[in-house]
Every structure is written in C-alpha cells, then in structure tokens.
Amino acid sequence: MAGAGTTGQKETVGKVLHYIRKYWFYLAASILMAAVTVTLTLYLPVLTGRAVDLIIDQGKVDFAGIFVILRTMAWVIAGTAAAQWIMNVCNNKMTYGIVQDIRNDAFRKIEILPLKYIDAHSYGEIVSRVVADVDQFADGLLMGFTQFFTGVITIFGTLGFMLSVNVAITGVVVVITPLSFFVAGFIAKKTFAMFKMQSETRGEQTALIEEMIGNQKVVQAFSHEDEALADFDEVNGRLEKYSLKAIFFSSLTNPSTRFVNNLVYAGVAVTGALYAIRGGISVGQLSCFLTYANQYTKPFNEISGVVTELQNALACAARIFELIEEEPQTPEKDDARILTEVSGKVDLEHVAFSYVPEKQLITDFNLSVRPGQHVAIVGPTGCGKTTVINLLMRFYDVDKGKICVDGADIRDVTRKSLRANYGMVLQETWLKSGTVRENIIMGKPDATEEEIIAAAKASHAHSFIKRLPEGYDTVIGEDGGSLSQGQKQLLCITRVMLCLPPMLILDEATSSIDTRTEIRIQQAFATMMKGRTSFIVAHRLSTIREADVILVMKDGNIIEQGNHETLLAQNGFYAQLYNSQFAL
DSSP: OHHHHHHHHHHHHHHHHHHHGGGHHHHHHHHHHHHHHHHHHHHHHHHHHHHHHTEEETTEEOHHHHHHHHHHHHHHHHHHHHHHHHHHHHHHHHHHHHHHHHHHHHHHHHHHSOHHHHHHSOHHHHHHIIIIIHHHHHHHHHHIIIIIHHHHHHHHHHHHHHHHHOHHHHHHHHHHHHHHHHHHHHHHHHHHHHHHHHHHHHHHHHHHHHHHHHTHHHHHHTTOHHHHHHHHHHHHHHHHHHHHHHHHHHHHHHHHHHHHHHHHHHHHHHHHHHHHHTTSSOHHHHHHHHHHHHHHHHHHHHHHHHHHHHHHHHHHHHHHHHHHTSOOSOOOOTTOBOOOSOOOOEEEEEEEEOSBTTBOOEEEEEEEEOTTOEEEEEOSTTSSHHHHHHHHTTSSOOSEEEEEETTEEGGGBOHHHHHHTEEEEOSSOOOOSEEHHHHHGGGOTTOOHHHHHHHHHHTTOHHHHHTSTTGGGOEEOGGGTTOOHHHHHHHHHHHHHHHOOSEEEEESTTTTSOHHHHHHHHHHHHHHHTTSEEEEEOSSGGGGTTOSEEEEEETTEEEEEEOHHHHHHHTSHHHHHHHHHHOO
16 A cells, blocks of 8 residues: 555656646756755854854953954855745745646646536535645645755755764764654655545535535525535544544654654764864864754754645645546547538437446437427436437537538537537526626627627517616626526526527526516527527427427437327327326
8 A cells, every 4th residue: 555655656746747847947046046045054053163263261252253254144144045035936936837837737627528527526526626635735835845955955065064074973963864764754655645535535525515505505495404414524524534644644753853853963962072072173163063963953854844745735736637637528530620601400320328338328319300490309307318419519429320410420520610500508507707798798709789689688688687787797696696597597598599500409498487488488489490400308398399300208219209299199108298297
C-alpha cells in the first residue's frame, strides 16, 4: 500500500512539475533569491562572532571596529529583507499562475467530458475538485515554494559555513542529520494516503451539502430532515476519522525532527566547548557555531511542516489531475464538415444503444423522417424516448448503426454545427445568472431588440417580462431565481423562438405551464414548427394529436407507428395509453 502511494506521489509530482515548467523564470528567480537570503542570513553570525572577539576584556573594547561591523550588519539585514520580498513575489506569481492553468484545464475538460461522466458523478463532488482541492493545492504549493527552497539552501549553506570554521564539529552534525531525514520520510509515506482519503471524503461531503440545499423543498415536503442529518453525520464522522489520522501522522513529524535537532545542538555545544577549552576555537567562533547549529536545525522543523502541507497538496492535486485526465468525448474527425443549409431529413438506421453494457436499452431502431415532418414519441417511462433525443443531439454516440441528417452521418459533422441546427426545449429548464435578455440571446448573441421582443411575444413571455422590475434587463439568479417554473419554461421557449433552427426537439416542453397558457403555446409551436422537422416527446397525448407520425416505444423498440387516428383504430398499445388518460 505504501509502495502504491509512493508511486502515486511520484506521478503527481511529475504532473505538477509539468505545470511549473512554464514558470521556470519565476522558479529560477525564487531559488536565486532564496540563495541570496540564506547567504546573507548565514553571514550575520560571522559578523556577530567577530564583534564578540573585539570585546577582549573590561576596558578593552574596539568600539570603532564594532561600529563598522554594525553598519555592515545593517546593510546585510536590508539586503536579506529585499531578497525575501522578491522571492515571495516570484512564489506568488508562480503558484497562482499554476493554479489558474490547472483550473482552466479542468474547466476545459468538463466542457468536453462525455455526458456519461457527468451523469455518473455528483455535481458537488466535481465542484469540490475544481474549487476546494485546487485551493488546498495552492496553499501547500505556496508554502512549499516559500519555505522548502530556503530550508534546503539553509541546510547546505550552514554546513558550508561550519566546515569553514571547524571540520570536526561539523562532522558531529553530519553524523546525526540522516536520522531526521529517515523519520520525516517514514511519516510522509503514511500521511499521503490519509490526506487523499480526507480529500475524497471532503468532496463527498460537498456533494451531499449541494444536493440537500438544492432540493431543500423536497427534503422538507417529505420530512426527510432526520435522514439527511444522519447521512451528513455519517460522512462528517468519516471525514473526522480520516482528518484525525492525517493530522496525527503529520503531527509526529515536527516533534520527531525537533528531538533530532536538539541532539544536533547538544552535540555541537559539547564538542565546541571542549575545543574552546583546549584553545581550538575562540569564544566568538563557538558563539558563531551555536548560532549555526540553531539555523541548521530550524529548516528541518520548517520542512517537516512543509512536508505535511505538501502531502495534503499532492493528495488534492491527484484528484484534480484525475479529472483533467478523464477520457474526453469522442473527438471529431479531422475532416468533419460543417452542417449547413439543412432541410431536416433525419434517418436512424439499425441503431443500438445502452447506457451500461449489461443492460440493453435500444436495439435495431429504424426511423426515416422527411423534411418538415412532425414526429411524436410516446411510451411508458424508461422506454427510451429521451434517449432517442440524446442520440439525435449526439450527447451520446450510438453503439451500433448510424444517425444521418440530410444523408450525412452525424459522426462525420462537427457537434457545434449539428446542435446549431436543432432548437431544444426540455422539461427541465436551465437559466444562468444574468439578465433576462442574456438568457434569451444565448443561441443568437447578435439579436436585435425587435427580434427579442418578437420572439418573447410569440412565446407569450413578453407580458410577464414587462412586469419585472427592469423588464428585459432584470437580473435573475441561478436557475431563474424567484421566477415560477412556468415563467422559466417560457424563457426557454423564447430562446428557441429567437433562433428558429430547421429542426426542433420538444421534450415535455409545456409540462410546467398552466392549461390556458399551454393552448396559446401550442398555437405558437404550430407556427414555429411549420416547415420544420420536429421531434415531440410528450406524456399528455392530447398535445400530439396533430403529429404527422406517432412512434410508440416500449423497451427501446418501436412497437407501433402511424398518425393519431390510425393508431386508435388499431386498438393496440397506443389506444390503451390514450384511453387510460381520457377514461371517465
């Protein structure tokens, strides 16, 4: 297990280094300034030692020499502060540049991920990776850049200065040092696995919170509060357990390294005192050596804290890299053409599809739709109606067979041009934070005010929009804010009315609208669908009587096909569905 964790760490570090490569200038500048900071910091004890040696005895103090040393120390301290400031600027530029790149890559990947990935993962968990995990990674990376370079250079720099003073005493330090590395390395392997589990559970917790807040009305309506609290307590309990284990293991690092560091200091003090007694070194040099011993051991404590943060950062980075490296949707062909001047002829030939391999949904589905034809799709829940829509829009690719628009396999055309030729109104509305106008012009950003108002009047949305505080410039919140479900649906219909593409998909488009408005919307739809190929999914069969062709689906297959009168005359499955809705 530790070996697997180490391998995962190495891979994650390699990916982080790939992002750092772009900021090599800031990295080099940071290391250079760290070296300058350490060199100047380590030079101060030398100056202190010299000043001590100028205090020979009572009444024998070289004040002129001490003043020169103090002036030099002031310049050294000022230079150290300037170098540290430049180093911190470089570290911040580098860290937040890397974080920006990672978030951009993550968001770009989300935009091209297949819908099956989005369907299989909770929104909160994905958000947690892009927001919380990247923030944790940034904190660890910033601390790492700020303290790790300085600490490492301090260790080697201090050894160099100590060697220049006395080789034997330095040997004591070198002999004890590996013990600190061994302790820190052993604990680091344990903490990575714990921090990874902590990060995953935090994502699970975020997903649960997002789900409960987003559906609070349903939770309260069905008195699900106690169960929701129990679920949250369970996830929170696991997060507590993993967090405590991660913190416990990481908390061992600092006291362990401090113990080793105290051994180093004691060894230097005893050995140095013996040398001073014998006249091997001066009191000033011993003072300098003890200061170096402190400075030498201090980075080990800092690095132990950095290692803890880096373990957390790498665990979070591993999760975000998992998202970035997810298999994207099937890429478009190099020679994919742009679909233009579409007449609306659609053919499905021997189509087979399933969401999971072991459960077949659609088998050998065949359909030929002429330009301008209105096709209604009906059937019981789970029969594959919405799945057909997903395939037409190429949200999912068929497993077998093909779907053609104007004779072109939709896998041979660009997704953007395919979807631009469809107008889609779903049962589930989607509105973004922004003005009413911004939500309407989403498919046609260059629309004029006259076109927007004409589309809103056609969808019967204009009257309620004018009653809003700022009319078309009224800002609405995420998913429509305080608008009613029917008003949200009217805005979505207006969005399609504005574009008027050659093909339309209406999936329970009037399910949230009152009966009176629905009649007017149906009239608007009739005008909008005139001359346009239309696919209508409806549970209320009264809305599809005028369709040219009605497809009756069951278990992924078309079992009946014809117009309303023909299917009623057959007295088959459609007739049963229809009569069940209108039976007295």
